[in-house]
Amino acid sequence: MPYIPIYGRGVTMSFVDNRRNFRVSLVVPIQGKARIASVNHTEIKMDKYFPISILDFSASGMKINALLDLPVGKDIILESVFDFGDKNRVLQGVLVWKEESYQQRIYGTKFINLSEKEERQLVYDLNKYQLSKTKLERTKCSYSESPAAKMIYAIPYPAVLLTAEKKIIAANDLSAKLGASPGAKCYQVYWNESKACSFCMLGEAHRYNGIISNTVYIKNKKYIMHWLCLGKKIFLHYWRRV
Structure with a gap:
């Protein structure tokens, strides 16, 4: 298994994949907004946003709920804006799947153009959130x-x-x-x-x-x-x- 340098030391590629795919289900969906940044590699110069609810996400992508009906497989890039980890995030991603039920549209997005620094910070905040969530669940169980x-x-x-x-x-x-x-x-x-x-x-x-x-x-x-x-x-x- 090849080694690549991250954080100044060698880690296996499988470790990096696990880190990117570490997915957190949110206790409360994060409310944000998104816009279509490009379609079929053509930039869309519009600042018209639509509301989204983020249901879960990892350092490689996220699952969102949106009312807007968007096609999958058309090389659509979404730019999502939301707050997480006491920071305002602006992340771009491509639509990779869609599920529709009960007038809901759930999309899976895969992040693109994410720098190593941004990914590292996102992983840190996801881990911090997961620890807080675990602590909350334990407290909730003890008081329920x-x-x-x-x-x-x-x-x-x-x-x-x-x-x-x-x-x-x-x-x-x-x-x-x-x-x-x-x-x-x-x-x-x-x-x-x-x-x-x-x-x-x-x-x-x-x-x-x-x-x-x-x-x-x-x-x-x-x-x-x-x-x-x-x-x-x-x-x-x-x-x-x-």
């Missing part, structure tokens, strides 16, 4: 049958269990109807924000022995937010509109 998880179903308002990183572990039915699911960030689900809310008091709840509340106004609507630290950096969060 706990009294705390059962308690949120007794709260007559949207309620979730959160980690210190504001990731959702469990959600009651009212929160689930708003899109809350394990792995999602509460501020993304509830308020469509890209970062933690300015009124968040999760940190204060960690230092306070009891329920901490805050009255806030969002788009001229009044809400009362509540946080409670349950120990081991697990938090109960619920809110109501008044």
Whole structure:
């Protein structure tokens, strides 16, 4: 088996292939956008994007969901733009397969023009995400049958269990109807924000022995937010509109 130099040392070609094909299924699909960059080797000079949902991906390609009906095998190159690993990604790929069911179109893309540096960074971020996902699944399993998880179903308002990183572990039915699911960030689900809310008091709840509340106004609507630290950096969060 031939050796090639990567990271300053020799590794087998099979190791490189495994690294590229290491695929991560996302806890929550990543929302992004894409445009047709070229067709049959002819560049398309248009900045008209359409929305995509990224279901999983590796350093060699990704699986996306898109409403647009695109032909496969026409040398179509897509340019996809999305955030992952605290970075904005702009990646190009060719369509290699398509599946259609229940008015959904799932495409498989293979990355092209990816530099070794970009691939190395992508592999690093994928591994980091997988470790975080595994940790979240373990936390979710340990709390799924706990009294705390059962308690949120007794709260007559949207309620979730959160980690210190504001990731959702469990959600009651009212929160689930708003899109809350394990792995999602509460501020993304509830308020469509890209970062933690300015009124968040999760940190204060960690230092306070009891329920901490805050009255806030969002788009001229009044809400009362509540946080409670349950120990081991697990938090109960619920809110109501008044």
